[in-house]
Amino acid sequence: MKELDVRYLERLSQLYPTIAKASTEIINLQAILNLPKGTEHFLTDIHGEYEAFSHVLKNGSGSVRRKIDDVFGNTMSSRDKQGLATLIYYPREKMDRIKKEEKNIEDWYKITLYRLIEVCKCAASKYTRSKVRKALPPDFAYVIEELITEKAEMTDKESYYNAIVSTIIRIGRAEEFIVALSELIQRLTVDHLHIVGDIYDRGPGxxxxxxxxxxxxxxxxxxxxxxxxxxxxxxxxxxxxxxxxxxxxxxxxxxxxxxxxxxxxxxxxxxxxxxxxxxxxxxxxxxxxxxxxxxxxxxxxxxxxxxxxxxxxxxxxxxxxxxxxxxxxxxxxxxxxxxxxxxxxxxxxxxxxxxxxxxxxxxxxxxxxxxxxxxxxxxxxxxxxxxxxxxxxxxxxxxxxxxxxxxxxxxxxxxxxxxxxxxxxxxxxxxxxxxxxxxxxxxxxxxxxxxxxxxxxxxxxxxxxxxxxxxSENSPLFGKDKMATFERYFLADKETHKEKKNPYYCLLENEKVINGILKEFGLPEEGTHIINGHVPVKSKNGENPIKCNGKVLVIDGGFSRAYQKETGIAGYTLIYNSYGLILAAHEPFESTEAAIEKESDIHSDSTIVKRVAIRKLVGDTDIGKDLKEQIEDLEALLMAYRSGRIAERI
Incomplete structure (x- = not known):
């Protein structure tokens, strides 16, 4: 081995000082590679609309409701499903209202806790126990882990879970536990968030x-x-x-x-x-x-x-x-x-x-x-x-x-x-x-x-x-020949207000041009996408956010209220999960108060942009590449231990 490689492995041995620890980590990383990839959410041009943004984060652009449907199917009414979804989005506020109306609150606590536990199991199923454990709220980490982990060896699982749930209610911790489960579901639904620009200006927050x-x-x-x-x-x-x-x-x-x-x-x-x-x-x-x-x-x-x-x-x-x-x-x-x-x-x-x-x-x-x-x-x-x-x-x-x-x-x-x-x-x-x-x-x-x-x-x-x-017209973030601020204030002639866009915006359907851009940034022509914001897509005029046969996705759909008359919708979310790409077009968000009181959600129409035949795993992602490199390094460390080049730190 080169001297540099030996020095690196010496440093690595400080983290994994024995053959046993290095071997365990290799096994753990290999297990992660074979899990479904986490769900990525893409949002752009939020422009200060904090209430709508907060709600989209809470509902995972409809992902939470889809998980509720997956778990309960036809065994729960649509109204009950929406009530459960609203509880997950706004647990404290929703419980304040329920307590005023519910005559037998302990029964409601029991039913609700069981329902949340089932949704939580579904949300956690694509992650390792280690990753779920890191996401658990500290106050309830052990109890939640017990409730969402299947115990095949247990003969009377029902009585075991009943005992835990009854104790939670009896000692007055049901409400805090419901909040903890709801926030955990929210967190597990969106694994990674991409904001593709313009958090600031126009909106109030x-x-x-x-x-x-x-x-x-x-x-x-x-x-x-x-x-x-x-x-x-x-x-x-x-x-x-x-x-x-x-x-x-x-x-x-x-x-x-x-x-x-x-x-x-x-x-x-x-x-x-x-x-x-x-x-x-x-x-x-x-x-x-x-x-x-x-x-x-x-x-x-x-x-x-x-x-x-x-x-x-x-x-x-x-x-x-x-x-x-x-x-x-x-x-x-x-x-x-x-x-x-x-x-x-x-x-x-x-x-x-x-x-x-x-x-x-x-x-x-x-x-x-x-x-x-x-x-x-x-x-x-x-x-x-x-x-x-x-x-x-x-x-x-x-x-x-x-x-x-x-x-x-x-x-x-x-x-x-x-x-x-x-x-x-x-x-x-x-x-x-x-x-x-x-x-x-x-x-x-x-x-x-x-x-x-x-x-x-x-x-x-x-x-x-x-x-x-x-x-500047040469700025990749602006891309127009001028910012006609002065003309818009002081001149009546609308022709002077026009801002000519860079040719890029007229060439989004040109596959040769798009392939050239992908190549410039080191990406292959096939299986890749450009995800773009900045210019609102006028959906009401029939403009399609999916361009160049799906290679370009312009996901500015008017999250800002200032643009919604122009676009006809209230923004897009792009969702990239293990099954493919889904583009959700959102209706305007009324208010947080209406979402809680009326149980109104943001209605979203989803379009499948791309669906894969074989479910994508962590091993197929950039994180997977990093994990594979870590495995290679750890295997080199194992060889160094076994060859006697590096001594175990026992």
Whole structure:
């Protein structure tokens, strides 16, 4: 053996010090390889819709109800099945209501515990006892393991289980036990969760979603452009800060910043009222139907305008500082005729819908006033010093990236920038050329530099790169020729609002192009898929999320309420279990209260994308590859022990 191999095996022998321990681990790993693969769930473009997101996690996109059907078949009514499902999703809340209605609560406890134990057995059946044991709630671990483990040698199993269940009820622990079983079923139903971008913006609770994700037992995240925008804001990048605040103001979600993250917006509010107090700000009306009083609405609208003007100035400064970004065409303030109230774009003159610009000096249109500078200074410090926001961003950095290859699936949020002919588009990043996979990797490295680089110049580049990723036409997370924010606010001509998409979006049915992308990321042409978010699929217009004969799955179906009129549904979940791929299209989620009170679930229509003839095992997955390598290493250790090269540590 080489010296390096011997040193590695010496280290491995510290974990497995004897032949017996190494042999036992090989047997354990080999057993795991022959289990059915765990169920993966893919969600994208959640956009702050925390109630719907939480419910989809709880019901496993219908998987919990399917397990109930598998266990009880026709022996339980549909109403009782739905009641049991609701109990599993919301155990505490549902029991509070049941206790008020149920006359013999002890009988209900007994029946319910037995039903939950059976569902739990079904959910746990595809895992090793070791994995189930790790998922068990500490307070009830031993008892649950006894109840869900078959004991073939026991002659009177019924009386044994009856004794355990009766004791649980007698000593007043039935409710906590029901909660523990329900949460265990939820956990076992979704083995691994993939979030394919855009947790943030538009909806009211991205901070709540982040807390739930941080509690999840197994998750990865492919960053969306909205996520990278918030990451840039947390790193103190002013263009990102301005965009974050403007979007929160536009959707009536300033509470996310003030209450969710404790960021003080009083300096901005004070400035907005002083500067735009008499301005109706007609172009800055809010999206959706925020729960505001008239006074709050007027204040938000003025803050919305104040931050939008600051954003256009700050972005102008970023573009001037970074000529390599090639975004000079997006600097529009110096094209305004402030006396006439018009702007010239691409040789054409347009009248502005709003002509009141009290903070813009026509000679220096991108310079912040003293008051605006003070507002931005204070906001920058607030974002940098917000412990909760920094904690959430560190989680995104640790669990996320711009793309992921997992179990023969390629996951990314937006697009791979292409030329019109379908070939990879070359993009210059700080003087060097990149395309395809290398473009994704250099951009991701700069995101991390924006937080962790020691060199101040590289850290500043990383921060600016997060803004670039948010809105550049060459960004794989955006992929349009412009972000027409200014035009949408100030110009009536709808033609100026159009954002031309990268050719990628027109080539999703072109198998040659898709095969080229798969090859670029090291995947074979057959048996692999691209799983994509970012652009909502207009299901109501007949658009199909399954493209290129099933090789591409665009799973943004309008999880965000802001998109549901456009899509006609309320999001997709892709489920990848041992039998194949299932795409679930969700109806809108009414509310958590309705889910508990009316026992209403999210209705989902499922489409089988791919069904395998032979059930996939753990050995067929990426985890299986790692386990096989571990087995090889342990077998090498066994040989070293038996040859006398390495001594057992007895």
């Amino acid at each position: 991205p901070h709540i979603i982040m807390e739930k994700l941080m509690e999840h037992h197994s998750v990865d995240i492919q960053w969306g452009n909205h996520d990278v925008l918030w990451m840039g804001a947390a790193a103190g990048q002013r263009g990102c800060i301005a965009n974050v605040i403007r979007i929160c103001a536009r959707y009536g979600n300033l509470d996310i910043l003030e209450e969710g993250y404790g960021i003080n917006l009083l300096p901005l509010a004070t400035f907005a009222m002083a500067t735009y107090g008499d301005d109706p700000c007609e172009c800055f009306q809010l999206k959706g139907e925020p729960n505001y009083s008239q006074t709050e609405m007027l204040l938000d609208i003025k803050m919305h305008k104040a931050m939008s003007i600051i954003q256009f100035k700050v972005e102008g400064q970023i573009i001037k500082k970074n000529p390599g970004f090639k975004m000079e065409s997006r600097n529009l303030l110096h094209h305004i005729d402030y006396e006439k109230g018009t702007i010239e774009i691409d040789g054409q003159t347009y009248e502005l819908l709003d002509k009141n610009f009290p903070t813009i000096d026509p000679k220096k249109p991108y310079a912040l006033t003293k008051e605006e500078e003070d507002v931005m200074d204070r906001l920058e410090r607030a974002f940098l010093n917000c412990e909760k926001l920094q904690r959430h961003m560190r989680f995104l950095l640790s669990k996320g990236g711009l793309y992921k290859v997992y179990n023969n699936n390629l996951l990314y949020h937006g697009c791979v920038p292409l030329k019109d002919d379908g070939s990879l588009k070359t993009v210059r990043i700080y003087g060097r050329s990149y395309k395809g996979k290398s473009l994704y990797e250099i951009l991701e490295s700069y995101v991390r530099k924006g937080f962790y680089a020691v060199d101040p110049k590289e850290k500043e580049r990383g921060k600016d790169m997060m803004w670039y990723i948010w809105l």
